[in-house]
Amino acid sequence: MINFNSYQPITEGVKLTPAELTKPNGVTGEDRVDILLRLIKDGKPLELAKGGTFVVTDIEHAVAGIEAWKKNKSDKKQAIALKGDNDAFITSSDLKKAKVFGGGGGAGGGTLNTKNTESHQCVMIQAMLDHGIQSEEFFTDDIMKAAYKKVFVDASLDEVLSVGDNWIASSYQSAMLLIKNGYVNKGMTFHRGDKVMAQIYAKKNIAFKNSGFPNLKDDKWNPGDIWAIKPGFNPKSLKDDSVKSLQRDILDKFVSKECVGISLKKVKKVAKINLYNIDIPPDVDDYKLVDLLLESNRGDYWSSKGGTILYNNGKLVIKDNTAFGSIKVEIAGKGARGGGAGWTYISDAAKQVYSVTLPKMPMIATDARSMEKGDSKILDKFFKLYKKCYPLANRDIFIENISEKPGPWIHAKYGVTILIALIKSGQKIKANRFITKLVNYAGSKTEDSSAYIKVYE
Numbered sequence: 001m002i003n004f005n006s007y008q009p010i011t012e013g014v015k016l017t018p019a020e021l022t023k024p025n026g027v028t029g030e031d032r033v034d035i036l037l038r039l040i041k042d043g044k045p046l047e048l049a050k051g052g053t054f055v056v057t058d059i060e061h062a063v064a065g066i067e068a069w070k071k072n073k074s075d076k077k078q079a080i081a082l083k084g085d086n087d088a089f090i091t092s093s094d095l096k097k098a099k100v101f102g103g104g105g106g107a108g109g110g111t112l113n114t115k116n117t118e119s120h121q122c123v124m125i126q127a128m129l130d131h132g133i134q135s136e137e138f139f140t141d142d143i144m145k146a147a148y149k150k151v152f153v154d155a156s157l158d159e160v161l162s163v164g165d166n167w168i169a170s171s172y173q174s175a176m177l178l179i180k181n182g183y184v185n186k187g188m189t190f191h192r193g194d195k196v197m198a199q200i201y202a203k204k205n206i207a208f209k210n211s212g213f214p215n216l217k218d219d220k221w222n223p224g225d226i227w228a229i230k231p232g233f234n235p236k237s238l239k240d241d242s243v244k245s246l247q248r249d250i251l252d253k254f255v256s257k258e259c260v261g262i263s264l265k266k267v268k269k270v271a272k273i274n275l276y277n278i279d280i281p282p283d284v285d286d287y288k289l290v291d292l293l294l295e296s297n298r299g300d301y302w303s304s305k306g307g308t309i310l311y312n313n314g315k316l317v318i319k320d321n322t323a324f325g326s327i328k329v330e331i332a333g334k335g336a337r338g339g340g341a342g343w344t345y346i347s348d349a350a351k352q353v354y355s356v357t358l359p360k361m362p363m364i365a366t367d368a369r370s371m372e373k374g375d376s377k378i379l380d381k382f383f384k385l386y387k388k389c390y391p392l393a394n395r396d397i398f399i400e401n402i403s404e405k406p407g408p409w410i411h412a413k414y415g416v417t418i419l420i421a422l423i424k425s426g427q428k429i430k431a432n433r434f435i436t437k438l439v440n441y442a443g444s445k446t447e448d449s450s451a452y453i454k455v456y457e
Contacts, residue, residue: 015049016095025102047096058083086361119155122190124171154193173271199235207246222450224261254451265456287311289431305412323408327415339442349437368411388421
C-alpha cells in the first residue's frame, strides 16, 4: 500500500540503492538490509524517496528476496522487489535512506521513529515501577539505562535515549496513568518488536485460518504497540483452534494481567485510557449514515477527486493512496489520521452487507485508463454510476467534464463513485450496517478484534 502524507510537503530524498543497502547504519552498526527485513516483518510503513510510504503486504516474498540477496553477492547489484496491496510493486531503490537506516531526515515523530518512542515507553514504565512515581526529571539517563536491561525491545539503548523531550513527556504521562490504574505492575515484562509479540500475532494468523476467515491485519485485530507480559506466560499457549476461542483466551489473559496489549498515542499534557473489545463477542459500536458527499466544500463533483461519508459520530474520507493506487476510507480526526480501511476490506464488507462483488483495484485502474482514451463503453459504465448519485444528470455534460480530467483523477473519482453509488442504491439499514463495519474496522474495533488498552491525549 502506498500512502502519501498530506500533512508534509513531498521532497525527494536520497535513495536506498543496492550500494547503500549493503552498508550498516552508521549510528547503531546494524546492517541496513537487516533493518529493512525487520521493518517488513513488523508491517511498518517504509519511507519512499519521492515522498509518502509503502507497506509491504507480501512479506513471505520479500523475506525470500532479501535472504537470497544476502547470500548471493552478484545479486547485491540489483534492487529487491517489494509487493504491496493490489499488486503494487516497488523496489528497494525506491525507498528513502531514512533515519532508521542511518540516513538523514528521518520521520521525526512519524511512523519510522515509532520503534524508538515505543521502546522508550517500555523503558519508562519499567523505570517507574522500579523507583515509584517520581518527577519527570528523576528519570535520568542512568535510571533509564538500568531499566533498559530489563525490557525486551528492538531499539538500541542509544536510540531509546535519543527521543525528544516531547516524547519523554508522553512516555512519562502514559506510564504514570497505566501504573496508577493498575494495568501494569511489578513483575511484568515489557515487549516491543520481539519474538513474544511475533508469537502472539502468529497465533492470530493460525486462529483465523482454522476458522476459515480471511486474515485480519495485526493492528486491526489488536493494535498493541507494546505488550505487558506476566512472567511464566507463554504466547504459544494461546488457543488457536478458532477466532472465538482466541478472543476468549486473550480477554482472560487481559483480565488476569498475564498478557496486555497497549496502543500508544502521543500525549502532550494529560493522558487518558480506554479499554476496547473487553466483551465476547466484542461490543462494537453502531453508526448511522447522515450524508454522502461527492463534492468538495467549495465546489462541485468535478472539483474534487475524493468523497466523504458523514455518520452520526464523525466522517470517513474516501481517497486514493496515490496515482492509480488503492482507494481507501479514513476516519477524519484532528492532527493524525484516525485509522483506515483499504479496498480489500471494503470489498469484503460490501459482499457481506449488499451481496455484491466490487471490482478489484487493477480493473478500476484499467477502466480509468480506457476512459482517459475516450472508451465510450467504459464511460457509459461510469455514467450509470454517476446517474445513481445524480438522477437528473446529462450524459453530454458528464462526457465533456470527464474528458478534461487526467487518468489518475478519473481512477480516484471512479472508485469513490462506485462506493457512494453502492451505498445510495441500498436500504438505509444496510447503509448503517456497512458504515458501522468500516468505522469499527478502521478503529480496530471489529467483531473479530481482541482486547487492548489505548493510551491517548
